Each structure stands twice: as C-alpha cells, then as structure tokens.
Amino acid sequence: MKKIGLDATDIRILSAVQRNGQLSKTRLAEIVNLSPTPCWERLTRLKAAGFITGYRADIALNKLCDFTTVVVTVSLGQHRKADFERFEAHVRALDEIVDCIATGGGMDYVMKVVCANLTAFQDVLDRLFSVEVEVDRYMTYIAVRQVKTGHPNLARLLAREVS
Helix, strand or coil: CCCCCCCHHHHHHHHHHHHHCCCCHHHHHHHHCCCHHHHHHHHHHHHHCCCCCCCCCCCCHHHHCCCEEEEEEEEECCCCHHHHHHHHHHHHHCCCEEEEEECCCCCCEEEEEEECCHHHHHHHHHHHCCCCCCEEEEEEEECCCCCCCCCCCHHHHCCCCCC
8 A cells, every 4th residue: 555655764754753752953864864954844744744643751650650550451242333432432531541452353452551559440440341331351461561662663664665
C-alpha cells in the first residue's frame, strides 16, 4: 500500500523526533544531516500532514512513587458493534488504563493498567466491569519489571515504502 510520499530525509526527521521529542532547529538539522531551514520546513510539512501527533516526556515513574502495573486481557460476552463501542468508550475514560489494543483471536482486548497498588487496581476493574457490557472472561498478569519499551524503527519499517 502506497502512502503519502515520504523520502529518506523525511524518515530521518520523523525518527529523530520520535527518539528525542522536540528539538531545536539546529540540533534536528545536525541529526538528519540537512541545513536548518529546509529541515524545519520539512518538519512543519510533516506536522501539517498529521505524521506527528504530539510530543511527550518519558517520566521515570519509579523515582516518583511506588506503583503496580497489570496487563489485563478481556473477552466480551457479545461481539456486537455497540458492545465494543461502549466498552472502548469506558476504557478511554479510565486514566489508569494507559494502553489498550483491540485484538483478533482468543481475546478481544489487551490492556496495560498502572495503579498505586492492587487495591486501586481492583477499583479500576470494578469500574470497568460496571459498564453495560458483558465480559465473558478476563485474565490479569502482574508486571514484575519492564524489559523493553519503545517505538518501531521507522527506517526499517518503511524500507519497502521509500524508494
């Protein structure tokens, strides 16, 4: 599938922003090996085209407080569009659910929940399952440590798209 035309320089800009967040015009130009003004113009074009949806900081949460991370898989009892929409709207409203993906196969959703402790996690489950959607089954997995987190390697992922 062909997407909006991006060249290797655009990919380098997106990769640099993905790794480093907001950068000065000069620093970004150095990283992508392009002069500052054309580099900034490309960045502006990429933002306007919607390729960059925001900037964020990665916070060392473990330095701020104790917390519990739980991975939860959920299978709904009914698979009607309205049930999925209702469940997903409820998930979006719960701040403790930091990631949620809809899946095909055995489970309908995989979620990552971050709470102060297991009591707070149980409260999240109670609120989540109080929604007018039948949950057939769910499984919880307590995370004991973060092994890896990150973003896809854009250059490798898009290698076939960029010619």
